[in-house]
Amino acid sequence: MTASNSHITILTLDVTGLNAPSKRYRLANWIKSKDPSVCCIQETHLMYKDTHRLKIKGWRNNYQANGKKKKKAGVVILVSDETNFKPTKIKKDKEVHYTMVKGSIQQEELTILNIYAPNTGAPRFIKQVLRDLQRDLGHHTIIKGEFNAPLSILHRPMRQKIIKNIQDLNSALDQADLIDIYRTLHPKSTEYTFFSAPHRT
Numbered sequence: 001m002t003a004s005n006s007h008i009t010i011l012t013l014d015v016t017g018l019n020a021p022s023k024r025y026r027l028a029n030w031i032k033s034k035d036p037s038v039c040c041i042q043e044t045h046l047m048y049k050d051t052h053r054l055k056i057k058g059w060r061n062n063y064q065a066n067g068k069k070k071k072k073a074g075v076v077i078l079v080s081d082e083t084n085f086k087p088t089k090i091k092k093d094k095e096v097h098y099t100m101v102k103g104s105i106q107q108e109e110l111t112i113l114n115i116y117a118p119n120t121g122a123p124r125f126i127k128q129v130l131r132d133l134q135r136d137l138g139h140h141t142i143i144k145g146e147f148n149a150p151l152s153i154l155h156r157p158m159r160q161k162i163i164k165n166i167q168d169l170n171s172a173l174d175q176a177d178l179i180d181i182y183r184t185l186h187p188k189s190t191e192y193t194f195f196s197a198p199h200r201t
Contacts, residue, residue, distance in 0.1 A: 008037035008083065008105060012144040014116075017045040018054060019071065028056045037083045037105075040144040042116035044074035061085055065092035065099040075099050075114045075145065085110075089136065098129055098145070102136055111138055115145035122149035123165040127172040137176055151180050152187075 011034055018024050018041075031039050039059075046053060046066045054062065054076060061079035073096045079085040087103035100113045113133065117125050126147060130137070150166055151173075173180070 009035075010038040010040065010112075010142060010144060011036040012040040012042070012114075014042045014146045016043050017071075019045060019050075024053060031056060031059070031078070035080075037080050038112060039078040040112070040114040041076045041078070042074075042114065042146045044076055045071045046074050047071055058082070061087070063087075063090055063099050063101045065096040067096050073097050073116050073118075075116050077101055077112055077114045091133065091136065093129070097125065100133060100136060109138060109140050111136060111141040113137070113141065113143045113145075115143060115147065117146065117148045119148050122147055123169040123172075126169060130172050130176045130178075134176065137178070141178065143178065152183055 011031075013027075013030075015023070015027060018027065027041075044054065044064070044066065046064070047070070048066045048068045051062075051064050051066055054064065056062075056078065058081050059078045060081055061083075063077040063079075064074070065076070066074045075096065075098060077099055079101075083105055085103055085105050087101050089100075089102040091100045092098065097117065098113060098115045100111065102109075102111045104110060113129075115126065115129060126149065147169075149169060150162075151170060152166065
């Protein structure tokens with residue numbers, strides 16, 4: 001992205017661990033080939049002491065939430081040097097399931113929240129994150145990540161509890177004045193959805 005562009009591209013990727021050097025190398029090459037403005041990565045499984053391992057040339061703006069004692073969860077927001085992002089606030093949770101960075105790109109305020117929700121209790125977790133960060137989420141907020149919970153039913157049979165969780169989660173998103181852009185543009189598509197049989201989500 002050059003300074004004259006008025007848009008940004010944001011990619012998200014669940015990597016299921018970045019401890020192997022070969023996997024970090026492939027990720028770096030993939031990011032460079034796609035050349036997004038921002039890349040949100042979930043499930044890094046890196047520890048706090050390993051923060052230096054995820055370095056990509058041209059991506060010095062690196063906002064990570066990594067575990068202190070265990071290799072679990074972990075999220076990162078990478079911002080391209082070409083984006084000219086100026087951070088003003090960074091927040092992470094202790095359980096390393098989200099990182100939020102607030103700042104400006106081309107004099108436009110922007111908040112980016114990258115979430116990796118736990119496999120169980122994901123809707124409750126996401127609602128709590130939205131409540132905890134409500135003062136930081138403004139008109140220009142982008143939430144990316146792995147919710148581990150559907151936001152729509154999409155014609156598949158579901159238990160009543162899951163349907164209630166979907167409704168509760170969508171209600172929380174509505175209260176925060178957030179919309180699912182992908183679902184708005186593609187209301188019937190299942191192309192970028194995944195059904196987990198063990199979790200029935």
